[in-house]
Amino acid sequence: MRVIAPPEQTAAVRDLLTAAPGATHVIVLPGAAVQPVGDVVESDVTRESVDDVLVRLCELGIDRTGGVTLEALDTTLSDAADAAEAAVPGDPQDAVIWDEVVARTGEESRLSVSFQTFLTIACLLAAIGAITDSPVTVVGAMVLGPEFGPLAAVAVGVVLRRGDLVRRGAIALVVGFPLAMAVTAVGSVLLDLAGLLSTAQLADLSQVAFIYEVGPFSLIVALLAGAAGMLALTSAKSASLVGVFISVTTVPAAAFASVALVEGRYLQAMQSGIQLAVNLVGIVVAAIVVLMFARRQSERGGRKLSAG
Helix, strand or coil: CEECCCHHHHHHHHHHHHHHHCCEEEEEEEEEEEEECCEECCCCCCCCHHHHHHHHHCCCCHHHCCCCEECCCCCCHHHHHHHHHHHHCCCCCHCCCCHHHHHHHHEEEEEEEHHHHHHHHHHHHHHHHHHHCHHHHHHHHHHCCCCCHHHHHHHHHHHHHHHHHHHHHHHHHHHHHHHHHHHHHHHHHHHHHHHCHHHHHHHCCCCCCCHHCCCCCHHHHHHHHHHHHHHHHHHCCCCHHHHHHHHHHHHHHHHHHHHHCCCHHHHHHHHHHHHHHHHHHHHHHHHHHHHHHHHHHHHHHHHHHHHH
16 A cells, blocks of 8 residues: 655545554655655555555545555555464455445446446357357356446445445447447348358347347346445455356347347347346346455454454
8 A cells, every 4th residue: 555645634645554453664754745745654454454545545535635645555465464363253255345335336436438348248249159059158258348447336325325336337239239239230241141040040149039038037147247246346256256247148148139120039038138138137246245244344343343
C-alpha cells in the first residue's frame, strides 16, 4: 500500500499503519510526492486488513487530500510479514477488498468501443459455431464474451447501494446485447445470400442444442456460475473467471436467437431468448447472494479487528 499524504497528516497515517495488526514494513519518504505534493508512506498490508485500513484512511480524508494505491505482492520473505498475517483472523484468499471490487467492476462494466467489439465478435463466433454445429467454436465465443463485467457491476451496485454501478452495468447489457445481436443478424443474412446458411442446417444441431434447450439445469448452471464468478472476483482467484465464462451460454444464446430469427425458426429463437434471460438473471441473483454473505463476513471481521 502506497499513501500520498499532506505533511500535516503524515504522522497520523504512519501511526495508523504501525498500529494496524496486519501492516508491517512501514516506510516514510518525506517530500517524495510531487503531484499531489506531500509525503509518501508505504507499507505491506495483509489482504484481511486492507479494507479496514482503507476505511480509516478515508476517515482521515486521504482519498481527497492525497491518494492511496494498492499493488499485490507475489512473494515476501519476512518474519515480520508472517507475524502480521498471523495477527489478523481469516485467510488472505478469502478476504474481500471492497474498494478493489468496486474499481474492477466499474472498469469492466462500461459500454465502451472495446466492450462492444468483443461482445459482437463473440456473438459472430457463436453464430458460426451454431451454424457449423461446432461446440469448440461456441466455447471460444463464450470465453471471449465480456458480459460478466456488467453483470457483476449490477450485483455489486445492488448490494452496496451504488446506483451508478447498476446503471452502468444495465446500460452496457441493454445496449450491448441488442447491438451485437443486430450485427449478428446482418452477418447471418450475408451468409444466407452467399449460400453458406440454410434453415435445414439449424434443424439438426446435436452438438450445440444446449444453446436453446431451456430446462432446470439452465437456471442451476447460471446460479452456480454467478456464485463462482463473484467468488473469483472478490478473492485472489480471478483466474477462475475463465471457467465461469465457459459454463454459461449468454453469448451463444444471443447469437443463436439472431440466426434463428433470420431463418424463420421462431420457436428456437424464442427458446434462445429465454435461455439468455435465465442465464443473465440467474448470474446476477447468485452474485448478489454471495456478495451479501461476503459483506456480512467482512463486517464481522472488521468488528474483530476493532476489538483487537
